Amino acid sequence: MTDAADPRGFHMTSDEFRRNGRAAVDWIADYMDRIESFPVLSRVRPGEIRAHLPAVPPAEGEPFDAMLADVDRLILPGITHWQSPNFFAYFPSNNSGPAILGELLSAGVGVQGMLWATSPACTELETHVLDWLVGMLGLPSKFRSDGTGGGVIQDTASSSALCALLAARERATGFRVNEVGADGKLTAYASSQAHSSIEKAVKIAGLGRENLRLVEVDGRFAMRPDALARRIAEDRGAGKAPCFVCATVGTTSSNAIDPVAEIGRICRDEGIWLHVDAAMSGTAALCPEFRGMQEGLDLADSYCFNPHKWMFTNFDCDCFWIADREALIRTLSVAPEYLKNQASESGAVFDYRDWHVPLGRRFRALKLWFVIRHYGVEGLRHHVRRHVELAQKFSDWIDASGRFELAAPVPLNLVCFRHVGGDEINRRLLERLNAGGRLYLTHTTLGGRYTLRLSIGQSRTEERHVSSAWRTIQETAAELEREG
Numbered sequence: 001m002t003d004a005a006d007p008r009g010f011h012m013t014s015d016e017f018r019r020n021g022r023a024a025v026d027w028i029a030d031y032m033d034r035i036e037s038f039p040v041l042s043r044v045r046p047g048e049i050r051a052h053l054p055a056v057p058p059a060e061g062e063p064f065d066a067m068l069a070d071v072d073r074l075i076l077p078g079i080t081h082w083q084s085p086n087f088f089a090y091f092p093s094n095n096s097g098p099a100i101l102g103e104l105l106s107a108g109v110g111v112q113g114m115l116w117a118t119s120p121a122c123t124e125l126e127t128h129v130l131d132w133l134v135g136m137l138g139l140p141s142k143f144r145s146d147g148t149g150g151g152v153i154q155d156t157a158s159s160s161a162l163c164a165l166l167a168a169r170e171r172a173t174g175f176r177v178n179e180v181g182a183d184g185k186l187t188a189y190a191s192s193q194a195h196s197s198i199e200k201a202v203k204i205a206g207l208g209r210e211n212l213r214l215v216e217v218d219g220r221f222a223m224r225p226d227a228l229a230r231r232i233a234e235d236r237g238a239g240k241a242p243c244f245v246c247a248t249v250g251t252t253s254s255n256a257i258d259p260v261a262e263i264g265r266i267c268r269d270e271g272i273w274l275h276v277d278a279a280m281s282g283t284a285a286l287c288p289e290f291r292g293m294q295e296g297l298d299l300a301d302s303y304c305f306n307p308h309k310w311m312f313t314n315f316d317c318d319c320f321w322i323a324d325r326e327a328l329i330r331t332l333s334v335a336p337e338y339l340k341n342q343a344s345e346s347g348a349v350f351d352y353r354d355w356h357v358p359l360g361r362r363f364r365a366l367k368l369w370f371v372i373r374h375y376g377v378e379g380l381r382h383h384v385r386r387h388v389e390l391a392q393k394f395s396d397w398i399d400a401s402g403r404f405e406l407a408a409p410v411p412l413n414l415v416c417f418r419h420v421g422g423d424e425i426n427r428r429l430l431e432r433l434n435a436g437g438r439l440y441l442t443h444t445t446l447g448g449r450y451t452l453r454l455s456i457g458q459s460r461t462e463e464r465h466v467s468s469a470w471r472t473i474q475e476t477a478a479e480l481e482r483e484g
Ligand SMILES: *Cc1c(COP(=O)(O)O)cnc(C)c1O
Pocket: 091, 155, 156, 157, 158, 159, 195, 197, 248, 250, 251, 252, 277, 278, 279, 280, 306, 318
């Protein structure tokens, strides 16, 4: 079929798209089926992928088959298989069939959802699904959109923290910093175990890193409320203006859970914005038995978690809620003439461009909606519980082993452990395990000691993968012990 606008057939026709699309979906299904055959951690050296790519782009178009073949030949060797059931590194970034297909449809309609008017469904589905999640996760109803609050999908938890901090900064200064810039007095607080994105947000928001207080933690690596209160009092005494506290539910390093209720009471009494970062662990709140970790959340001004970590929704998808959306909108809103429209002016709609840093936005709610509808709440709970059970089993094995010890409590799905033989053997153990390709683990330091982390959250991780990881860890440790 020829097209008057494209007589030489540069575009992919809808028939070609159908054929190639089926091949691409087949490729993904085959990839899922054979994923355990690849070394989990990519083995390429720096520059190796580029060295195999042509120096210049093709002048004439190429067939789709050739591209797909090159994905196998040139790209797969440089992939670290995050979707492998033997991926236990960092935190999960899992996916699922419905999420991938939702992402595909989002690309297909290709809308840009900056304003309600630029695609009403993009905004309304997002608001609706985030209201669903308030109920699904047992979050305070003040985060729902039918009161003063509401939810929005951000790219990452880092962006959520930044938006929360910006709104906190403006609320604390009567929206003055937006107009005249900061004066170096505002201070922010997070525990010494908080994610590095808080430090980044403090830098971007212009508070200055010197005005971020990393509050001391207790023996379980959770923020000490007494230390927070003391830091705030010291700062007030020195003429500073405390404006923002970030509590973490499930730290990246060790899954520590800050005492949100106690921190929340301090923030309420001091008039300080409380943001709660539950990027990975927030998913566990799907199950009522794990909701104790978020007790006190009714005292928070904002909250986020990442379905793109542990809730089977492929990257990127961070859900961010705010109790007083006007504070955020007033902080971020700019209204150039070319974006003015009746719906916005009527005040009857949300324009999500005012809820995050970028103007443009993808239709990310579609994949989240597909995931929730495909699994149902019970299906999601089933998988979360299974992951937590597997982590608890692994931690029991560690406890009983004699050769290994737990380095931190295991509230959910992350196990921090180490060989009792000291930092050096743990370092060598990690290196050898990851070079072997059968699994992938990462490390942290806790109490100054080198610690291995086994994070369980891959969509298809089963008991056989965890027990095989434990066997491999023990055998490799025994090898190293023999080598001395
Ligand atoms: C992973 C993580 C982050 C950062 O996540 P992004 O979405 O990649 O920005 C922040 N906080 C915690 C507690 C995390 O686990």
